[in-house]
Amino acid sequence: MERSLAIGPGCRAAAAAAIGLTWLTVAPAAQPRAASPFRLHGTVEPIRSQLVTVPRLTGTGFGPLIIIHLAKPGTLVKAGESLVEGCRAAAAAAIGLTWLTVAPAAQPRAASPFRLHGTVEPIRSQLVTVPRLTGTGFGPLIIIHLAKPGTLVKAGESLVEFDRAAQIKTAHDREAEYRDFIAQISKRRADQIVARGRDETELVEAENAVKTAELDLLDKDLVAPIVAEKNTLILEEARAKVAQLRKTFDLKRRTEAAEVRILEIQRDRALNAWKHSEGNADKMRIASPLAGLVVLKTIWKQGSFGEVQEGEEVRPGMPILEVVDPSAMRVRARVNQADVTRVRVGQPVRVTLDSFPSRQFTGRLEQLSPIGSPSGLSNKVRTFIAVFSIDGSDPHVLPDLAAAVDVDVK
Missing domain, CATH: 2.40.50.100 (RNA polymerase II/Efflux pump adaptor protein, barrel-sandwich hybrid domain)
Structure with a gap:
């Protein structure tokens, strides 16, 4: 049973509760605000469109259909033109081909300026x-x-x-090593000169001993046989010693040269390390x-x-x-594959900074990449890199600022 709602100034609370009436208190209404414009956001949609679906075939025993022809996305088609063609491999003769049509397509849009969004970057810059x-x-x-x-x-x-303290310390250490190797080389060469003189003296003494033994052997007929044989052994021993000294003399000289060369290599390495340390300090x-x-x-x-x-x-x-060189700036933007045919090198543009919308600059398209790159949303959609120059210079045009580029299409 429905209960009525009544509002009356003469009813008491007890009577109102008994008869089921409800008191309502209405607050004063707010004053209407002054009319002002406001913005709504929405999505663009076509007035006329036609959804195309896979046809439902009559009868039984039909499974999935195989698409053998499909119109490319973005293609403008006429009424009655083929969009998709499909057949079932097992019963192609039975079902034939399926033709789909759509409503008349809209006329291609007239040439009008369009906007690109990019980033300001310097023409000349140096990364440190x-x-x-x-x-x-x-x-x-x-x-x-x-x-x-x-x-x-x-x-x-x-x-x-x-902070170059570590590099300076390393440079001083390498310099000390370099000078220490120079001193070692000088000392080693002096020692080698002394050793060479000693070896030469020993060789001369051995040669003199050979000559003395040869003289002693001349009178072998005048001395006892045992003395003559002793002189012969002395001569052979002296000759063997000379041969040995001559052989070791050459080996010692080669060894000394190798020792000096090793020290020279270590000296050169220390010199390179010293120069590198100084170069590091300069860096x-x-x-x-x-x-x-x-x-x-x-x-x-x-x-x-x-x-x-x-x-x-x-x-x-x-x-x-x-x-960065603030006297010359440019804008790098991406052009969608649907608009790439509307731009050309040398085309005039207007550049507007998002941070300073009241300032506009003129420019033109300087470069357009010949090969597109996949976009971040789809591998099928390609974008092309475009570089626009900005005429003149302005202190408000700074690197990494967002900019809008209006391209005039004629």
């Missing part, structure tokens, strides 16, 4: 990375001076400096290769992304900053 030191045993480097971001620097001006200061604007690079550090700062440790090869 942590230097790679020659040699072994080098760990992270500590930054002791770093140019502030947004600073205009001149060519040759200091950008970043690292601790990086000067700007060109005049431009300092832009710090964002790196991964301590679990998050951030810019490097003075006092932090960095590893060789890590990018620190970039010096």
Whole structure:
């Protein structure tokens, strides 16, 4: 049974509860707000469309159909034109071919300007990375001076400096080793001169002994046979000693030359290590290769992304900053494969910065890649890299800013 709802000023609470009436209190209505425009977001959809599905065949015993012809996506078709053609391999003769038609397609759109989105980048720039030191045993480097971001620097001006104490110490150690090897070579050569003189003296004495033995052997007929045989043995011994001394003399000279050569190789290695250490010390200061604007690079550090700062440790090869020439900028954007035929090199464009929408710049298409690359959403859709120049220079045009490029299609 339905219960009525009543609102009345004369009913008491008890009577209202007895008869089932309900009291309602209405708050004062809010004042209507002033009319103002507002924005809604939606999705574009066609007014006329026709969904094409796989046909349902009459009868029994029919399974999946095999598509042998399919219209390419994006193709403009006319009414009655074939879209898809399929047959079942086991009963192609029974079912024949299936033709599908769609409603008339919309007329191709007229040429109109379209917009591309890209990123501002410098035409001339130089990336500065942590230097790679020659040699072994080098760990992270500590930054002791770093140019502030947004600073205009001149060519040759200091950008970043690292702590070079370890490199200077290594250079001094290598220099000491080099000079020690030079002293060793000088001492070894002096010792070899003394040893050569001693060997030459010993060889001369042995040769004199041979001559003396030969003279003693001349009067063998005048002496006792035992004395003559003794002189013969002395002569043979003297000749053998001379032969041995001559042979060892050459071997000693070769050994001495090899010893000196080993020390010379060690000296050269110490010299190279010394020069490399000095070169590493010189690498601790990086000067700007060109005049431009300092832009710090964002790196991964301590679990998050951030810019490097003075006092932090960095590893060789890590990018620190970039010096860009602010006088010449360009915009790099991607062109969809459906619009690539609408652009050409030299085509005029208008560039608008998303950060400064009130500023517009003129430019033109400088480069267009001849080969497309797959997009991030689909491997079937290709995009082409386009590079647009910006006429003139402006302090608001900075690297990595988002920009919109309006292409005039005529």
